[in-house]
Each structure stands twice: as C-alpha cells, then as structure tokens.
Amino acid sequence: MLIPLAAVAPLAPFDCCIIGSGPAGITLALDLAARGERVLLCEGGGFDFADESQDVYRGRVIGDPFPDLAFTRLRSFGGTSGLWGGVCRPLDAIDFEPKAHHPLAHWPIRKADLDPYLPRALTTLELPPLEADQPIPDTGFQRIHFGQSPPTRFGEVYRAAVAEHPNLYLCLNANATHVLADDRHVTGIALADFADGRTTAVARTYVLATGGIENSRLLLWSNEVSGGRVVKRPTSLGRYWMEHPHFTLADFVTYRPFTHVHFSLQAVRQRELGLLNCGLRFFHREDWPLQELIDDLARVAPDLAKRVRVEDATGAGRLRAAWEQEPRARNRIELSGHERDRFGVPRPLLHWTKSTEDLVTVQRTALAFGQLLVQADVGRMRARPWLLGEADFPDDDELVGNHHMGGTRMSSLPEHGVVDANLRVHGQPNLYVLGSSVFATGGHANPTLTIVQLAHRLADHLHAGGR
Numbered sequence: 001m002l003i004p005l006a007a008v009a010p011l012a013p014f015d016c017c018i019i020g021s022g023p024a025g026i027t028l029a030l031d032l033a034a035r036g037e038r039v040l041l042c043e044g045g046g047f048d049f050a051d052e053s054q055d056v057y058r059g060r061v062i063g064d065p066f067p068d069l070a071f072t073r074l075r076s077f078g079g080t081s082g083l084w085g086g087v088c089r090p091l092d093a094i095d096f097e098p099k100a101h102h103p104l105a106h107w108p109i110r111k112a113d114l115d116p117y118l119p120r121a122l123t124t125l126e127l128p129p130l131e132a133d134q135p136i137p138d139t140g141f142q143r144i145h146f147g148q149s150p151p152t153r154f155g156e157v158y159r160a161a162v163a164e165h166p167n168l169y170l171c172l173n174a175n176a177t178h179v180l181a182d183d184r185h186v187t188g189i190a191l192a193d194f195a196d197g198r199t200t201a202v203a204r205t206y207v208l209a210t211g212g213i214e215n216s217r218l219l220l221w222s223n224e225v226s227g228g229r230v231v232k233r234p235t236s237l238g239r240y241w242m243e244h245p246h247f248t249l250a251d252f253v254t255y256r257p258f259t260h261v262h263f264s265l266q267a268v269r270q271r272e273l274g275l276l277n278c279g280l281r282f283f284h285r286e287d288w289p290l291q292e293l294i295d296d297l298a299r300v301a302p303d304l305a306k307r308v309r310v311e312d313a314t315g316a317g318r319l320r321a322a323w324e325q326e327p328r329a330r331n332r333i334e335l336s337g338h339e340r341d342r343f344g345v346p347r348p349l350l351h352w353t354k355s356t357e358d359l360v361t362v363q364r365t366a367l368a369f370g371q372l373l374v375q376a377d378v379g380r381m382r383a384r385p386w387l388l389g390e391a392d393f394p395d396d397d398e399l400v401g402n403h404h405m406g407g408t409r410m411s412s413l414p415e416h417g418v419v420d421a422n423l424r425v426h427g428q429p430n431l432y433v434l435g436s437s438v439f440a441t442g443g444h445a446n447p448t449l450t451i452v453q454l455a456h457r458l459a460d461h462l463h464a465g466g467r
Contacts (some may be wrong), residue, residue, distance in 0.1 A: 003169050005197045011169060014040040016462065017189060017203035019176045019218075022079020022454050023448055024435040025209035026154045026162060027124055031459035040201055041162065042174040042191060043074035044210075047155065052194055056175065056341045059213065059348035063331075065395040066243075072402040073211060077172065078155020080211065081448075083402075086151025088127055089144070089447040090118060092277060094267040095324070095443035101274035102357075104240070104327045107440040108412040108421045110166040114453045121452040125149045126157070129274075133213055139270030139372050144262045144279065147449070177343045179206070179222035179431065181229040186431045192343050205462060207432045209455075212404025216241075216333040216438040217348045219408065219418070224335070232427040233414035238333040240417075241406040242442045244323040245354060246398040249280075249387050250319040254379030255308055257315070259284055262446065267318045276357075278323035278365040279444035286438060288316035297380055304380070319381055321366065322401055323444050326357045333407050333456045354393065363387060403447050405439040422461050423454065434458055 003011065016032055018025045021043040029041045045053035053076060059069040074082040094110040122129065160168050173193045180200065188200040208215050216238040222230040223237070231237050263280045265293040270277065293316055298305035308314050325331075331353065332395040335346035366387060373379045385391040411417025414426035419438050425431045434455055436447045 003171050005105050005174055005193045005199055008199045008201050014038045014203040017201045018207045021077050023081050023154050024451050026158050026453035028459050033165045033222050035463050038167055042171050043077050044175040045174045047077045049076050061350045063351055063353040063402045072294045081154040084151050086149035087149040087446045089445035091443040091445050091450050095441055105281045105441045107421050117453040117456040120456045124452050128150050135251055140266055142266050144264050144447050151182050158435040177345055178225045179230045181226050185429050199401045205430050207434050208276040209434040212436045213348050215433050216407035220335050236417050238407050240327040240330045240409050241331045242324045244401040244403045246322045248318050248382045250381040252379055252381035253316050255434050256378045274365055275323040276361045277444045280362055281320040284315055290316040321362050323362050324442050326339050405436045408433045408437040409440045410439035423458050
C-alpha cells in the first residue's frame with residue numbers, strides 16, 4: 001500500500017525497512033511480504049522521472065573518461081531498470097573462486113550458493129531457462145550465451161503488486177539521508193521529502209539497496225554523522241569499485257557464415273594464462289569495410305587475401321569485449337568536501353581508472369582468440385592500435401557498461417570488505433546491503449541477474465531468522 005512520509009513513524013516498527021526500489025529492493029520487498037513480513041519500502045523519487053529527484057544523483061568522476069553519473073542511473077520507482085537493456089547472464093563459477101594470480105578477485109560464497117535462486121530470478125526478470133555454454137574442443141574457448149529480458153521495467157511490471165500488497169508499505173519521495181546507530185545496532189534511518197518533511201524509519205532489520213554508488217555514499221555519510229557507529233571497520237568502505245570496460249578490439253574478415261556470437265576462455269585456460277574474465281562479442285556487420293580489410297590483409301598475407309576474395313561466405317565485422325576489472329582499493333567512492341545535495345548529503349566523488357592488468361586481461365584474451373581464428377581457418381582480425389599498446393584507450397568508444405559494482409564488497413573479513421557472506425554489514429547485527437555494490441568481483445556478465453539472485457537469497461536468510 002502507498003503511504004505518505006507522515007505515516008512512517010505511526011506504523012512503525014516494521015519487520016524490515018528497505019531503502020531503494022530498483023530490481024534489488026522490489027524483489028526483496030515482494031519476497032518478504034509474500035511470507036507475511038511487514039515491509040517498508042522507501043523510494044527517493046516518485047513513480048515517474050522528476051528533475052528534483054534526479055538531481056540528487058549528480059556527482060563527479062576523477063580519472064579515466066566516464067559517463068556522467070546523473071545520466072547512467074534513474075532515481076524513481078523501479079530504479080535504473082527503467083534504462084536497462086535486459087541482457088542477462090549469471091556469473092561464472094571461476095568468478096567466485098580464489099585465484100593465485102589475483103588474490104582479491106574472489107567471493108566468500110560460490111556459484112553453487114546462488115544457483116538455487118536462478119529459477120526464481122529468471123521468473124522475476126521474465127526470462128525462459130538459459131541456454132548452456134558450449135566448450136569448443138581443443139581451443140580453450142567456449143561459446144557463451146546471454147538471456148534477453150523484455151526488458152523488465154520493475155516500476156511498471158511490479159507497481160500494482162507493490163502498491164496493493166497488504167504487508168508492503170511503499171513510501172515515495174522518501175530520501176534516506178543517513179543511518180542512525182548506537183553502540184549495539186542500527187536504530188533507524190532518517191528520511192526527508194522534497195517538501196521539507198522529515199521522519200525516522202524504525203524496523204527490526206534494515207536493507208540498503210540504493211545502487212552501486214549510493215550504497216557507499218549513504219554509508220560513508222552515515223559513518224561521519226554517527227562517529228563511526230554504522231560501519232565499525234570502514235577500511236574498505238567505498239573501495240574496490242569496479243566497472244566492465246567496453247571497447248571495440250578489432251575488425252575482422254571471415255570466410256564462413258555467422259551472425260552475432262559470444263565467446264570467452266574456458267576456466268582452465270583462464271587460470272593457465274593468469275587472467276580475469278573477458279567476454280568477446282563477435283558482431284557481423286553488413287556495412288563494415290570488407291574490401292578495405294581484404295586489401296589490408298593482402299599486404300601481410302597475399303595468398304590468403306586472394307582466396308578470401310573468391311569465397312562466397314566472406315563477411316566482415318567487429319570484435320568487441322566487456323571484461324572484468326581487477327579489484328583495486330584506489331578505485332573508490334568518496335564524499336565531496338564542498339558539494340552537497342538539497343538534503344545536505346555530500347555528493348559522490350568517483351575515483352576510477354583502468355590498470356595495466358585491466359589491459360593485459362583483454363589483450364591476452366584477444367590474442368588467444370586471434371590464434372583460434374587462424375588455427376580454425378575461419379578468418380583473420382586486425383587489432384585496433386590501443387589493443388596492441390600503440391595508443392591509449394580511445395575516449396570515443398562505449399567506454400563502460402554502466403555496471404556500477406563494489407564499494408561495499410562481500411568478504412569473509414572486514415579488512416577486505418563491508419558485508420559478510422549473508423550481506424550483513426560486518427559488526428552490525430541488523431543492517432544489510434543489497435545490490436551490485438556487494439560484488440567482490442564482476443566477471444564479465446551483466447550484473448542484474450546476479451543482483452536478483454542475491455535478493456531472493458537474502459529474503460530466505462531474513463525470513464529464516466537471519467536477523
């Protein structure tokens with residue numbers, strides 16, 4: 001049911017207070033409410049886009065070229081699912097596992113811990129079962145598959161279910177300004193609306209599901225306001241922030257018919273090469289400069305170029321990649337020292353750069369794929385100069401996937417993260433964080449499916465008495 005800000009205090013205490021109504025928050029809220037729990041779901045915006053709400057998302061990026069923070073997120077009911085393209089894939093098993101070559105690139109849980117929640121997550125995202133990946137024998141590569149959600153616009157698809165559920169209390173334009181805590185636990189969350197109304201949400205359990213930047217921002221500010229009572233071991237708070245770099249790697253010619261296909265290294269080969277995960281996207285393009293590429297090929301392999309010219313199936317296209325960034329403490333969210341939003345909360349500063357290791361991941365994966373094309377005698381690729389180390393990353397490409405991950409990463413120890421394997425903030429008995437900010441690593445897969453799996457898993461944990 002829909003309630004105004006003034007009704008929050010009289011209806012308290014709730015079993016659970018969830019801040020944020022994106023895929024994470026809505027999934028968790030509906031799951032808990034269906035089990036009889038009284039849930040307060042707070043959304044900082046309204047049902048529809050509004051400039052005054054979206055303005056709260058303004059921030060600044062320091063480092064490599066990066067999209068404007070105010071335009072890569074949506075601050076209204078349904079969250080950034082309103083901008084989502086719908087591409088879905090679970091993380092790979094190797095993404096969760098320890099790696100000798102990257103000691104921080106692992107989770108304290110395994111893929112098997114999330115697999116039971118895949119069917120529910122697929123249903124939530126209106127997806128059929130996913131097609132299995134297909135190893136390519138004796139190559140070290142596999143053909144991989146993605147699911148395509150309609151895409152599910154949570155603000156539209158689940159609006160009635162949320163607004164009409166008798167156990168679910170939805171409060172719009174309820175902006176969480178900070179978390180309140182004493183020495184033992186969290187005692188409430190301060191809320192404010194755009195008409196200067198203020199109140200405190202009180203519940204047994206609190207879940208922050210405000211996104212890959214805002215979860216860190218809210219906790220950083222709450223720690224300042226509370227004198228460190230919210231995140232008691234804040235060494236990693238805001239740090240190990242990650243994206244999926246997205247770039248065009250090469251142009252190619254092939255002499256076998258194909259459409260759009262995706263590849264990645266098999267886990268064994270990935271370990272042998274000491275690399276993080278990288279997804280390759282092989283796009284056929286009818287408008288690509290085939291003749292130019294064949295002429296270029298003739299300069300280095302004239303006999304092959306002659307053959308290519310007469311092949312009926314000759315085609316051209318581009319090789320693109322989205323890949324895993326190494327988790328680095330220097331990539332982080334901080335609070336601005338002089339810019340604040342209308343509620344007095346410091347705006348976020350995102351420090352983000354790509355490392356040498358990030359370049360190595362995509363270089364070596366692409367090189368191995370080029371060798372596969374030669375060995376299989378299906379085509380040749382012409383690498384872009386930046387991939388060969390002859391130029392910087394281009395600043396006119398896609399740049400990133402707008403997949404904001406990390407900052408409140410999951411870890412076994414508080415020195416390496418903010419939440420434990422059950423998403424509970426280390427040292428806090430009743431505060432949880434949900435969303436891509438808890439990702440310990442990002443793999444190469446789009447994060448939404450994993451976020452929804454984590455939401456269903458957290459619902460099971462809370463309902464089973466995990467509080």
